[in-house]
Amino acid sequence: ATNAGEVKGNTLVIATNPSFNGFPEILEYIQPKLKEQGIDLKIQFVNDIIQPNELVNDKSVDANAFQHIPYMESYNKQHGTQLVAAIKVLAWPSGLYSNRYKNINDIPDGATISIPQDPSNNGRALDFLAQHGFIKLKEGVGLSATKKDIIENKRNFKIVELDQGMSAKSLDDVDLAFILGGYQTAVGLHLKDALLAEDSTSEFIGVITTRADNQNDEKIEKLKTVLHSPDVKKFIETTFEGDIIPVFE
Amino acid sequence: MIQLKNIKKIYKVKKGVTFEAIKSVSLNVEKGDIYGIIGFSGAGKSTLLRTINLLEKPDEGEVLIEGKNIMTLKKKELRHTRQSISMIFQHFNLIHNKTVYDNVSFPLEIAGIPGVKRKNIIEECLSIVQLEDKADQYPSSLSGGQKQRVAIARALATNPKILLCDEPTSALDPQTTESILAFLKKINQELNITMVIVTHEMDVVRKICNKVAVMEKGSILEEFTLSDQQYDPKSEIAKLILNKGKRMKLNA
Amino acid sequence: MIQLKNIKKIYKVKKGVTFEAIKSVSLNVEKGDIYGIIGFSGAGKSTLLRTINLLEKPDEGEVLIEGKNIMTLKKKELRHTRQSISMIFQHFNLIHNKTVYDNVSFPLEIAGIPGVKRKNIIEECLSIVQLEDKADQYPSSLSGGQKQRVAIARALATNPKILLCDEPTSALDPQTTESILAFLKKINQELNITMVIVTHEMDVVRKICNKVAVMEKGSILEEFTLSDQQYDPKSEIAKLILNKGKRMKLNA
């Protein structure tokens, strides 16, 4: 990692979370392509989900690439920031996986279900469970739901919250796990193995985020052109084998 | 009772430099002896004394206790032998976080003496050294002489066969010394305890020792029986003992 | 030179229990005196000695050095005064991680004596106690007497006006004791150094002290000048000194 701050005219600094699948690989892949365009892409790895937004907001970096739109929106709301989704890049369709059961209908009452604990995906998982009738949530909480918003759990599911990196690894400990797209490969699973999955048109689209004042910047424009090329599309498709999918044509 | 045969002890001072603290010393202490070891500071007296219970493992030579070479004993046997050999250290070596009472109790616990019996023994030992009133105190609140007396009480507690004393009265005033020496003499005679006493106090030698060895620079210079009127002392220190002994007799 | 006025020292033994180690003691040591303090083990000798340089702060009373009450001095002045008062401790208190040489060097560094001068002084002091050959060793590799001699060398190094000695020869053989006492006597006479010596060795008192105080249970029982032929000793220990003194003269 390099120290941010020393941004030169033709340098584009993007913060990304190296722990999440998808963006880091893509950014590294396009680095030489941007070079050809005269842009020096610097990747600032930040192993967190708050700091990348802070850095964009306080102008330490030009943009970040790690989050999906709903998270960015709730972040804006909580922190009073005006971050914008500049470039839509990919989707990580998440799903419910199990090592113990083959069919979603086999899940017994009282089953243990693990969901990610980070705020960007915690509500997402709960909402998903609610949509598919496992639980009922308080009216209107939507994606910002927390465990406390569960108003009905007729089947007595036990919901445990884990780090998103843990969810796949703990498949042997739970009956059902909500695993974010990209992490299931850690235990040799793919999207097709999910008992239930988000559809690819879900709102959880991974975006390049930047400040409102910066979104029409020439460098961002060029970045968009490069990212939305067929070449990058092919790269995503072959690298992630359908577990992470490009959302542009 | 105690035989040292050609004991040698070499210390490494630093890389390449060694120091021969004991140079081939042999010694024979018989049962019931009160054997004094005297000599200059740094002569090797403490080191020699410490080889008797193998606190210092000699580099050469043999240590025999009651005829048995204790250097070849198994650990357990050695521990057992050591339980019958008490030692009073030059620097006392009391356990600082135990009270006076518990310090004296400690060797008894090791020897496996049951709790009920211990109390009596401890109180008796503390009364010998006149420290009954300090039983509950910790060593750090004791005067130098009081610490030494605790060390003496501790050594006496187990009723040992052999008592090794490294300057046992060095911190004591004449009267206390006198009473402790009288007690040592008494247990020597009544219980036939063998003692080896390192000391630089000629009075101590004169008053209770029957044999003396004079050490100098790691060797025994001479060895004699105190009652031997014929003996012609070689070293200054031996002359000091024997001459003074005569003087005192003249004055008695 | 040194005046103690109504010194009292009380230790807290445990909750609610106190122990009066010094009970209103007054003492007057004149310049050039070699003042002996004797008494039973635990009488309070070390404690009293330690009040002279305020290592032990008395609970009551005054300590005057050269007429100045040092209990009212500012910290810096007290430090300054202390630099001219050396002390030999009953338990030596050497710095274990410094060599013999550096231990002796330490008070000189504190007194701000420049490096070039130090070397000579240190070597001289080590030669007085005959430890030149151990200069590079650490205290843990020294015998008991050798440690005590290092402590003596350390105390002499700064050429103090007052020397406080707590059983300075307790670990030394007679000859070494003799030579050290001779040296102390010599510096006392030549440099007019005042000394206070706590000891239980009557020989030491006889050989170099001019005045003696006898302590018992925290009080001074009696105080006398050794050359005073008329003096009628009260305590056993004082009789021991004076009687023996006479005996020795008879034999001389």
Added chain:
Amino acid sequence: MLDNIIQQLPDIMEAAKETAIMVGISVASGIIFGIPLGTILFLTRKGQLLEQSYLFNLLNSFVNLVNAFPLLILIVAVIPFTRLLVGTSVGTVPAAVPLSIAIIPYFARLIEQSLVEVNKGVIEASISMGANIFQIVWKVMFVEARSGIVVSLSNIIILLISYSTIAGVVGAGGLGDFAVRNGYYRYQPDIMLATVFVMIVLVCVIQISGSRLARYLDKR
């Protein structure tokens, strides 16, 4: 603001309970395994009573190995073991397994160091009395080193309180995790402050009582 805190108070208390469970179990394992481990490390060192370079090197390497692991990786690495031991790898009690594994070697080092400080003369005296190793360790070394051991103990408890934060990844909960999740990630600075405040109070209580006890036990 205060409303928010009061509303969340039950959760904070729940988190405190979780911390207490994790720290309690880990400290217990630290005592049960760390003290013997540290003692054996000390005894088998060069020049010590049970000098045993093979065993020493083995244990020393083990201690270094565990100390080298970042806690998060350690947690993941011992999952199979955790599962074997408590049946599952998620939750408060399972989290105590990696925490224990992390703290045992660390505590062992502190114990080892405390024992080094014990005066050699005292140990020698007990050897001369024919004491066996167990007696020397139990009745002399531990007695002489006890105040240092108590201070080390309070140090590791404090360390564990903040360590346990990381156990949040396996759903262990606890104060640290609560502060991080609600305070940092969900951006409720008041909750974060309140939670950290509870942690500070805990730490102060432990440190002060540890240091009092140590001073009381130190009779040197």
Added chain:
Amino acid sequence: MLDNIIQQLPDIMEAAKETAIMVGISVASGIIFGIPLGTILFLTRKGQLLEQSYLFNLLNSFVNLVNAFPLLILIVAVIPFTRLLVGTSVGTVPAAVPLSIAIIPYFARLIEQSLVEVNKGVIEASISMGANIFQIVWKVMFVEARSGIVVSLSNIIILLISYSTIAGVVGAGGLGDFAVRNGYYRYQPDIMLATVFVMIVLVCVIQISGSRLARYLDKR
């Protein structure tokens, strides 16, 4: 598998360099600030040379406060200060700021404990010679406590190596973060193992040399 590791070797080396920078700076601050802090803590304690209960309580609370913070929260909490100090809050060097802040009080505690172990008679002797506090501390206490201090120093270096993992949140990089990223999130066990192996080697080297040096310095 080996191919993969070899391919990533430059990255591992880069991470090692980052760790070295973070740990280096933090250890330096630990020495510069932690040693004086620990010394003052010791000196102002009840019954010690500079007994000063106000100052002691103040410093003691500060130490407890910092020790109570989960590292992640500490890192975030000091961001404004970091920015003030080094201009930015992300990167390897900035990460050393919170790490230093975390380690200084912890090291101070260890120093304090080492000083407690110094024989009181020796300190008394130097008082009797008229030494001032500085001389007593510098020429006596530190000299007598030096081997304990060296062991504590190697302990905190080892602690920092694994602590620095968490500094990943501010983009510090380093071995721990690298291992976590690749081994934990990305599931490349070979890379994780290789990285942890480097960490283990580092830790062993530091522990063994620390303990050698300590034994060499200990002349008691």
